[in-house]
Amino acid sequence: xxxxxxxxxxxxxxxxxxxxxxxxxxxxxxxxxxxxxxxxxxxxxxxxxxxxxxxxxxxxxxxxxxxxxxxxxxxxxxxxxxxxxxxxxxxxxxxxxxxxxxxxxxxxxxxxxxxxxxxxxxxxxxxxxxxxxxxxxxxxxxxxxxxxxxxxxxxxxxxxxxxxxxxxxxxxxxxxxxxxxxxxxxxxxxxxxxxxxxxxxxxxxxxxxxxx
Numbered sequence: 001x002x003x004x005x006x007x008x009x010x011x012x013x014x015x016x017x018x019x020x021x022x023x024x025x026x027x028x029x030x031x032x033x034x035x036x037x038x039x040x041x042x043x044x045x046x047x048x049x050x051x052x053x054x055x056x057x058x059x060x061x062x063x064x065x066x067x068x069x070x071x072x073x074x075x076x077x078x079x080x081x082x083x084x085x086x087x088x089x090x091x092x093x094x095x096x097x098x099x100x101x102x103x104x105x106x107x108x109x110x111x112x113x114x115x116x117x118x119x120x121x122x123x124x125x126x127x128x129x130x131x132x133x134x135x136x137x138x139x140x141x142x143x144x145x146x147x148x149x150x151x152x153x154x155x156x157x158x159x160x161x162x163x164x165x166x167x168x169x170x171x172x173x174x175x176x177x178x179x180x181x182x183x184x185x186x187x188x189x190x191x192x193x194x195x196x197x198x199x200x201x202x203x204x205x206x207x208x209x210x211x212x
Contacts, residue, residue: 055198057206058087059099059127064211066135072142074210076149077135079199080156083191089125097124100134110136150179150192157191158183 057078067074081087084101091097095104102110104121110133111119123129138152144160145151145167155163166184170177183189202210 055082055201055205056087057202057209059131060206060209062128062131066131067211070135070139072135072138073199074212075199075202075206076195077131077138078202078206078210079195079197080134080138080153081131082198082202083194089127089130097121098130098134099127100130100137102130102133102137106137107133110140113140148177149196151177153192153195154179154183154188158185158188162188 060074060078063074063077063081066072067077081099084096085099087099089098090101092101096102097104097107102124107119107121107124110116114133114136116133119129124133138156141152141155141160142149145155145163151163151167154166162185166182167177170182175181179189179192183192203212
C-alpha cells in the first residue's frame with residue numbers, strides 16, 4: 001500500500017474512534033444525570049428516615065387531641081413520650097407501662113379521678129388510653145405545682161413526695177426552685193433537661209404534624 005493510501009486509511013479510522021468517544025461521553029453524562037435525579041428523589045425519603053430514627057413521632061393525632069383536651073403543649077407530651085419510651089410500647093423493670101411509662105398505681109389513681117370505671121391494667125398498651133392517662137397526669141402535676149414545668153416533670157419522674165421535699169427545702173432557704181441546685185437525683189435532673197430539649201426538637205421538626 002502506498003504512503004498516500006495509508007494516510008487515507010488512517011484518516012478514515014479516526015472519525016470512528018472519535019464517534020465512539022462521543023458515544024461513551026454521552027452515555028456517561030446520561031448515567032450521571034439519572035444518578036443525580038435518583039439522588040434528588042431519594043434524598044427527602046432518606047432524610048425523613050434518618051429523622052424518624054433520631055426523633056420518632058407516632059400517634060400524633062392522639063397527641064393533638066389530648067393536648068387540646070387537657071390544655072397542654074403537644075410538644076411537651078411528645079417530649080415526655082420520647083424520653084420515656086422512644087414511642088415504643090414497653091414495660092420497664094420497675095413496672096411502668098406503655099408509651100408514657102405509667103406505674104400501675106398511678107394509672108389506677110388516674111382512672112379513679114377521671115372516671116375510667118372499666119379500666120384494667122392491660123389498657124395501658126393502647127396508645128389512646130396511655131397517652132390520655134399520661135396527659136391527664138401531666139395536667140394534674142402542672143396544676144399541683146402552679147404551672148412550673150420543671151417541678152411537674154421532676155414529679156413525673158421521681159414522684160410527688162420527693163419533689164414536695166425538694167420544693168419545701170428550697171422555699172425554707174428562701175430560694176426559687178432550680179433544677180440544677182435543688183434536685184439531688186442526677187437521673188431526675190437529666191430527665192427534666194432531656195424532656196425540655198426533646199420538646200424544643202419536636203417544635204422545630206414536627207410543627208405541622210403536631211398542629212402548631
